[in-house]
Amino acid sequence: MFDGMGKTLASGPSPLSPAVFSILLALADGEKHGYGIMQEVRDHAPMGPGTLYGSLDRLLAACLIEETGLTDDERRRYYRLTGAGRDALDAEAARMQANLARARRKGIKPIGVRA
Amino acid sequence: MFDGMGKTLASGPSPLSPAVFSILLALADGEKHGYGIMQEVRDHAPMGPGTLYGSLDRLLAACLIEETGLTDDERRRYYRLTGAGRDALDAEAARMQANLARARRKGIKPIGVRA
DNA sequence: GACGATATATCCGTGACGGATATATGTTCG
DNA sequence: CGAACATATATCCGTCACGGATATATCGTC
Numbered sequence: 001m002f003d004g005m006g007k008t009l010a011s012g013p014s015p016l017s018p019a020v021f022s023i024l025l026a027l028a029d030g031e032k033h034g035y036g037i038m039q040e041v042r043d044h045a046p047m048g049p050g051t052l053y054g055s056l057d058r059l060l061a062a063c064l065i066e067e068t069g070l071t072d073d074e075r076r077r078y079y080r081l082t083g084a085g086r087d088a089l090d091a092e093a094a095r096m097q098a099n100l101a102r103a104r105r106k107g108i109k110p111i112g113v114r115a
Numbered sequence: 116m117f118d119g120m121g122k123t124l125a126s127g128p129s130p131l132s133p134a135v136f137s138i139l140l141a142l143a144d145g146e147k148h149g150y151g152i153m154q155e156v157r158d159h160a161p162m163g164p165g166t167l168y169g170s171l172d173r174l175l176a177a178c179l180i181e182e183t184g185l186t187d188d189e190r191r192r193y194y195r196l197t198g199a200g201r202d203a204l205d206a207e208a209a210r211m212q213a214n215l216a217r218a219r220r221k222g223i224k225p226i227g228v229r230a
Numbered sequence: 231g232a233c234g235a236t237a238t239a240t241c242c243g244t245g246a247c248g249g250a251t252a253t254a255t256g257t258t259c260g
Numbered sequence: 261c262g263a264a265c266a267t268a269t270a271t272c273c274g275t276c277a278c279g280g281a282t283a284t285a286t287c288g289t290c
Contacts, residue, residue, distance in 0.1 A: 094225035
């Protein structure tokens, strides 16, 4: 993917980078434009424009997102998830769940969670 | 940190790269040597020696792991988690849990999990 | 019409990733 | 014994994601 990770993005089961995951997740509940994505993501994981637009380009190239072609403001470019994009999100969620389960089996307790 | 992520490792709340996470997790239930880590991790996330030993160096530098100094085989170098390393694992688990929760709120269903 | 928020685009330095390669010792088996 | 393979660590280096900085333009508002 991404993921600071080689050819992470298009090459199958590779994990998604935090930036890419956040972007895909932001698009999971509807079309958004770049700046809108940045605003939604801002709190969880501050993202500079370089990361945002660079990631959008890669996601477009990998066909995980696509442009809608419609806009309510000349400046805005709207994006939506493709089927493959949703699949990637599902796969990533499964990966996270599996990792979390492995961690729990090893006695790892998420901070802020009291036994 | 890591993670194809700037100075991910030592700089606080930054997420852990998959490679680093796997290594720390492998050490969570006891001391291990490099090759032993590679074997445990192999199934979940195949890792070449470059990634393994490079990550070990960075983890040592960031004081998330340390060498035990003891060995049962001249060739082996054993590592264990430091307190900071365990904290990093806990924080990462919390991060994953939060992301998973956000994903579920958006209707993302991990693959292989039927409604 | 000045100013700040909105919006996108590009540049580029840094550094993680990870395959390839090198080297050496332990083990196994004919 | 010796060949072949597993164990074990170390280093090199090309590629590419990250992400801050910067540039540019339009919108809203006072």
